[in-house]
Amino acid sequence: MPEIRFRPKYISFDCYGTLIHFQMREAVEPFLIGRLSPDELDRFIAVFRTYRFDEILEYAPYDQVLESSYRRTCRRFGLDAEAAAIEAITTAVLNWGPHPDVPGPLAKMAEHFPLVILSNSDDRHLAASVPRLGAPFHAVFSAEQAGAYKPRLQAFEYMFNALDAAPEDFLHISSHQRYDIIPAYDLGIRNKVYLDRGYDPELPPYEYFSARTLADVNTALGI
Known part of the structure; x- marks a missing residue:
């Protein structure tokens, strides 16, 4: 990762997936094993992700987003959406912890820059997750607060x-x-880091730095 010479007023983060280890597949799989083949299970996870994106285009509480997208995915695969599965999925989010590379480098970063979270979640999720990150945050913003x-x-x-x-x-x-x-990129945030956790492909036209760990970002910032 090349040197970042820009000195930001704030370093802002996505939370789930970026800082918190997003373990949705692990939450869903126990309710699908034996009902779907391995290939069908992979497709189910991909479709579930697509429906979650569709659901968040209009604000609703995140538990409702998860329930609706799970029900829609089950219908696609001819499955009943069990109440126990929905409860387990919505509860799981509250129990996830940080990626291993997060707490130490994040705390070091906080010594030099004000840190901010902008998360696609509700306040109650962040109240459970942010204390596990091991660093102070200047501000924490949720979709619930933004209404989007x-x-x-x-x-x-x-x-x-x-x-x-x-x-x-x-x-x-x-x-x-x-x-x-x-x-x-569309809003004019010129300085961006894509922290590659394997969710998405590289998209160089969107002009970002690419990193594998937060420690790499600290090195690029010279801290």
């Missing part, structure tokens, strides 16, 4: 307005191209 999920520009604009800041004030870090990197 990323990639809606409204979510980013809520963060700008709350901090009285402009797009050029941020270094934005995310492991999601569709939710974060693309809309950040």
Whole structure:
């Protein structure tokens, strides 16, 4: 990763997937094993992800997003959406912890820059997850507060307005191209890091730095 010479006013992060280890497949699989073949299971997980994206284009509480997208996916595969599965999926989010590369490098980063979270979740999810990250945050913003999920520009604009800041004030870090990197580019956030967790392909036209770990980002920032 090349040197980042820009000194941001804020470093903003996506939370789930980027900082918190997003383990949706692990939450869903126990309710599908024996009902789907391995190939069908892989397709189910992919379709479930697609429906979650579709559901967040209009704000609803995140538990409702998960339930609706899971039910839609089950219908596609001719399965009943069991109440126990829905409860387990919505509860799982509250129990996930950080990626192993996060706490130490994040705490080091917080010594040099104000850190901000802009998350596609509700306040109660962040109240459970943020303390596990091991670093202080200047501000934590949820879709619930913004009334919109990323990639809606409204979510980013809520963060700008709350901090009285402009797009050029941020270094934005995310492991999601569709939710974060693309809309950040469209809004004029020139300094972005795609933290590659394997969710999305590289999209060089969107002008970001690419990194594998937060430690790489710290090295690029010279800290």
